[in-house]
Amino acid sequence: MATDLDVPWAIARLDDGSHLVSLREQAKVVLVTGDGHVTDVPATGPGGRVPGVRPDGEGGLLGITFRPGDQGTLYAYLTAPDDNRVVSMPYSGGRLGRPTVLVSGIPKASNHNGGRLAFGPDGMLYVTTGDGGQTSRAQDKSSLGGKILRVTPTGAAAPGNPFGTRVWSYGHRNVQGIGWDDEGRMYASEFGQDTWDELNRILPGRDYGWPDVEGMGTAADVARGFTRPLAVWRTDDASPSGIAVGRGAVWLAALRGQRLWRVPLAADGSVGRPVALLAGRYGRLRAASFDPDGSLLVLTSNRSRGDPTADDDRLVRLTLR
Numbered sequence: 001m002a003t004d005l006d007v008p009w010a011i012a013r014l015d016d017g018s019h020l021v022s023l024r025e026q027a028k029v030v031l032v033t034g035d036g037h038v039t040d041v042p043a044t045g046p047g048g049r050v051p052g053v054r055p056d057g058e059g060g061l062l063g064i065t066f067r068p069g070d071q072g073t074l075y076a077y078l079t080a081p082d083d084n085r086v087v088s089m090p091y092s093g094g095r096l097g098r099p100t101v102l103v104s105g106i107p108k109a110s111n112h113n114g115g116r117l118a119f120g121p122d123g124m125l126y127v128t129t130g131d132g133g134q135t136s137r138a139q140d141k142s143s144l145g146g147k148i149l150r151v152t153p154t155g156a157a158a159p160g161n162p163f164g165t166r167v168w169s170y171g172h173r174n175v176q177g178i179g180w181d182d183e184g185r186m187y188a189s190e191f192g193q194d195t196w197d198e199l200n201r202i203l204p205g206r207d208y209g210w211p212d213v214e215g216m217g218t219a220a221d222v223a224r225g226f227t228r229p230l231a232v233w234r235t236d237d238a239s240p241s242g243i244a245v246g247r248g249a250v251w252l253a254a255l256r257g258q259r260l261w262r263v264p265l266a267a268d269g270s271v272g273r274p275v276a277l278l279a280g281r282y283g284r285l286r287a288a289s290f291d292p293d294g295s296l297l298v299l300t301s302n303r304s305r306g307d308p309t310a311d312d313d314r315l316v317r318l319t320l321r
Contacts, residue, residue, distance in 0.1 A: 001019075001032060001036050001297070001314075001315045001316065001317050002021075002032045002036050002038050002314065002315040003311035003312070003313075003314050004038075004311060004312075004313075005021060005023065005030070005038070005299075005312075005313040005314065005315065006023050006025065006026050006303065006313070007023055007024045007025045007026070007060075007301065007303050007304045007313065008021045008022065008023055008024070008286065008287075008299045008300075008301070008313050008315065009021075009022045009023070009024045009060075009061065009062050009063070009115070009286060009287065009299070009301075010022045010062060010063045010064045010065075010115075010116070010117075010242070010287055010299075011064075011287055011289045011297055011299060011315070012064045012065050012066050012074065013066075013289070013291065014031075014066075014071060015071060016034075017034045017291075018031055018032060018033045018034060019031070019032045019297070019315070020032075020041060020064060020074065021299070021315060022061045022062065022063070022064045022076065023061060024055060024059075024060035024061055024062060024304075025055045025060050025304070026049065026055075026061075027045070027049040027050050027053035027055060027060060027061045027078070028040060028041070028043070028048065028049050028050065028061070029041040029043065029050065029061070029064065029074070029096060031094065032315055039094075041091075041094060041095065041096055042094075042095050042096065043089070043095075043096040044096065044097065044098050044099075050076065050078060050089070050096065050099065051098070051099060052078065052080050052081075052087075052099060053078045053079060053080065054079055054080055054081045055079065056079060056108075056110055057109070057110030057111055058110065058111045058112070058113050059079030059084065059108055059109075059110070059113045060078070060079055061076065061078050061079075062076075062077045062078065062079070062113065062114075062115030062116070063076065063077040063115045063116045063117035063118075063128075064076045064077075064117065065117045065118055065119060065125075066119075067119050067123075067125075067153055068119055068123075071091065072090065072091060072092060073088050073089065073090060073091060074088070074089050074090075074091045074096060075087070075088050075089075075102075075117055075125065076088075076089065076099070076117070077114075077115045077116070077117050077127065079108050079113060080104075080108075082108070083104055083105050083106055083107065083108050084106035084107065084108045084113055084114070084115070084129065085101055085102075085103055085104040085105075085106060086101075086102045086103040086106075086117065086125075086127055086151075086155060087099035087100060087101050087102060088100050088102055088153075101155075102151070102154060102155025103127065103144075103149065103151060103155045103166065105144055106127075106129050106144045106145065107129070107130075107131070107132030107134065107137060107143065107144065107145035108132055109130075109132040109133040109134075110133075111130070111133060111174075112130030112131050112132050112133050112173065112174045112191075113129075113130050113132065113174075114127070114128040114129035114130040114174060114175055114176060115128065115129075115130075115176060116128040116175065116176050116177060116178055116242065118178050118179065120150075120180060120184075120186065121180055121184045122184075123153075124150050124151065124152060124153075124158040125150070125151050125152070125153055125155075126148060126149065126150055126168065126178055126186075127148070127149040127150075127151065127166075128147075128148055128149075128172075128175035128176060128177075128178055128188065129144055129145055129146065129147050129148075129149065129172075129175070130145065130146065130172075130173065130174035130175070131145050131146035131172070131173055131174065131210070131211075132145045132146075135173075135210065135211035136211075138170060138171050138172055138173060138210045138211060139170065139171060139207070139210075139211070139212070141163055141165070141167055141170055142165075144166065144167075146170065146171065146172045146173065146174075146210060147166075147167050147168070147169065147170050147172060148167075148168045148169045148170075148172065148175060148178065148188065148202060149166040149167060149168060150166065150167075150168035150204075151166050160204075161204070162204045162205030163205065168202070168204055168205075169202050169203070169204065169205065169206050169207075169208060170206075170207055170208070171206075171207040171208040171209045171210050171212075171226065171227075172188075172190055172208050172210055173190060173191055173192065173193065173210040173211070173214075174190065174191040175188050175189065175190050175191075176189060176191070176240070176241040176242060177189035177240060177241055177242045177243030177252065177253070177288075178202070178243065179243050179244060179245035179250065180245060181245050181246075181265060181269065183269065185201060185269045186201070186202040186203075187199060187200065187201060187202065187230075187243065187245055187250050188200050188202050188243070189240035189241065189242075189243050189252050190208070190210075190229075190240075191235075191239055191240070192214050192215065192232075192235050193211075193214055193235075194235060195214055195215060195234070195235065196214050196215030196216070196229075196232040196233070196234070196235070197232065197233045197234075197235055197237075197238040197239060197240055198215065198229035198230075198231070198232055199229055199230050199231040199232075199240070199243075199250060199252065199263060199271070200227070200229045200230060201227075201230055201269060203227070206227040207225055207226055207227060208226070208227050208229075209221065209226040209227070212226065213226050215229070215232045216228055216229065216232060230263075230270070230271045231263055231271055231274055233254075233257070233261070233274070235256060236256055236257065237254070237256075237257045237259075237276075238252065238254045238256065238257040238261065239254055239255040239256035239257060240252040240253065240254050240255070240257075240261065241253050241254075241255055241285070241286045241287060241301070242286060242287030242288050242289070242299070243288060244288040244289050244290050244296060245265075245290075246290045246294075247290075247294065247296075247320055248264060248265055249262045249263055249264050249265055250262075250263040250265060250271070251263075251288050251296060252288070253285035253286055253287055253288045253298060253299070254284075254285055255284045255285065255286065255301060255305075256284070257276075257279075258279065258280050258282075258283050258284055258285070258306075259276045259277060259278055259279040259280070259285070260276075260277045260278045260285060260288070260298065260318075261274050261275070261276060261277070262274065262275045262277055263275075282298070282300050282314065282316060283300055283301075283302040283306050283307065283308070283309070283312065284300060284301045284302050284305065284306045285298055285299070285300060285301065286299045286300065286301035287299040291317075294320060295317050295318060295319055295320070296317070296318040296320060297315060297316070297317055297318075298315075298316045298318060299313065299314075299315055299316075300312055300313045300314045300316070301313060
């Protein structure tokens with residue numbers, strides 16, 4: 001659908017069939033029309049950039065999303081000089097207005113910044129964060145690092161959160177993919193350290209183990225209260241970032257693994273054997289998103305690492321059969 005994108009990170013669909021794409025290091029948003037034409041979406045910062053973004057390593061302008069039924073406000077996750085934060089920006093006439101900070105104080109670092117945003121079926125905004133390179137944050141329920149957060153559209157702790165704070169689940173190293181199936185069950189991808197990447201079923205208040213457990217762990221780990229993942233991969237085979245849930249499966253965009261993983265979902269939310277697709281065909285994959293017609297959109301991530309081709313990075317539309 002589009003080529004020559006400069007380190008794209010996330011996709012947000014518009015009702016007219018076009019898509020907004022965030023560019024991590026440029027701190028810009030671009031519009032990709034249905035025929036593949038790419039134009040800048042001016043924001044209020046210098047050079048049309050989103051103001052307040054300080055790209056650094058894996059940080060920058062990361063996740064973007066719209067609230068269902070409201071395309072007048074774009075929500076974004078960005079790396080600022082002192083932290084990661086969630087902001088909202090008016091979107092009108094192909095332009096972005098001044099950001100309003102909704103959540104601040106999320107730990108930042110050159111890596112492990114999390115960054116995915118998505119509204120759940122309950123109308124709340126879910127935010128994935130990394131441990132910012134300090135593993136103890138993941139088990140510290142008073143820290144926003146190493147968590148999945150659940151907040152209202154104005155950034156407050158959502159009603160019904162398990163600890164009365166913004167924290168929904170904890171014990172995460174670096175979550176960059178979240179999605180829900182038709183039954184409202186939540187799934188998340190997670191980068192492992194050196195051994196196991198994970199696909200998790202996310203439940204409120206659960207501890208997903210990091211840094212004490214990586215991968216499936218043992219029966220003793222489960223007895224201590226850690227929640228086992230649904231599926232695991234060696235880090236060389238996956239390093240999963242964004243995910244999409246639909247068509248009877250979870251689809252994971254793999255960076256180091258340079259492939260798209262399809263994980264079949266059963267009616268009860270359990271998973272079948274993962275199947276690797278597109279191995280090596282498009283290089284590193286950053287994000288995946290379903291369009292209403294059932295096609296799957298995938299963003300590549302080859303310009304910051306990997307071996308870019310002449311037309312990287314790309315937004316690719318896949319027809320599923």
